[in-house]
Amino acid sequence: DVKVTQSSRYLVKRTGEKVFLECVQDMDHENMFWYRQDPGLGLRLIYFSYDVKMKEKGDIPEGYSVSREKKERFSLILESASTNQTSMYLCASSLELAETQYFGPGTRLLVL
Amino acid sequence: KQEVTQIPAALSVPEGENLVLNCSFTDSAIYNLQWFRQDPGKGLTSLLLIQSSQREQTSGRLNASLDKSSGRSTLYIAASQPGDSATYLCAVGMDSSYKLIFGSGTRLLVRP
Numbered sequence: 627d628v629k630v631t632q633s634s635r636y637l638v639k640r641t642g643e644k645v646f647l648e649c650v651q652d653m654d655h656e657n658m659f660w661y662r663q664d665p666g667l668g669l670r671l672i673y674f675s676y677d678v679k680m681k682e683k684g685d686i687p688e689g690y691s692v693s694r695e696k697k698e699r700f701s702l703i704l705e706s707a708s709t710n711q712t713s714m715y716l717c718a719s720s721l722e723l724a725e726t727q728y729f730g731p732g733t734r735l736l737v738l
Numbered sequence: 739k740q741e742v743t744q745i746p747a748a749l750s751v752p753e754g755e756n757l758v759l760n761c762s763f764t765d766s767a768i769y770n771l772q773w774f775r776q777d778p779g780k781g782l783t784s785l786l787l788i789q790s791s792q793r794e795q796t797s798g799r800l801n802a803s804l805d806k807s808s809g810r811s812t813l814y815i816a817a818s819q820p821g822d823s824a825t826y827l828c829a830v831g832m833d834s835s836y837k838l839i840f841g842s843g844t845r846l847l848v849r850p
Binding site for chain 1: 769770772774779780781782783784787827829831833835836837838840841842843
């Protein structure tokens with residue numbers, strides 16, 4: 627079974643802090659994704675990576691950056707956290723593009 | 739612009755009932771469609787993926803159908819159980835890339 631893990635289930639940070647969210651998958655998947663999920667807005671793609679050190683912006687990349695130094699690990703970075711980045715963050719991976727995406731358990735981030 | 743709609747937003751049924759969840763999309767030129775399950779505060783679990791050339795997919799008590807021409811997909815759950823209680827999301831892939839467009843979900847409660 628594919629396993630996607632996220633470093634934290636819950637995080638509380640202060641406005642202006644730099645925040646790192648980490649995601650690890652154990653199935654040698656090429657593709658990894660970061661989404662945020664908000665009530666009434668559904669899931670929105672922040673960033674996508676299709677290979678080590680390769681990334682593409684999703685629909686809402688502003689205020690975020692990503693890092694993929696190893697195939698299994700994809701990090702989401704909030705350079706200077708703001709209250710409007712309070713959300714549920716979901717990481718996913720897939721073997722092939724346009725195929726099944728496997729999701730991690732999510733990180734619920736609260737920015738005060 | 740593709741829009742994905744799931745109606746109803748919430749559904750409550752007694753245990754044992756067969757039920758149908760609906761997903762509609764505005765642009766019929768889709769590549770595939772996926773159904774996911776999300777338990778409260780958790781990540782998404784992939785249930786079924788239907789390619790655009792397929793009409794249906796089955797897994798256990800779940801059957802998903804796809805009618806591209808009418809812009810509709812249904813998820814049929816047979817003999818519902820309380821453990822089926824969750825939010826069910828559909829997501830449309832528009833091409834062979836990575837992008838998924840998610841519906842807002844149907845929150846299902848199966849009463850014992």
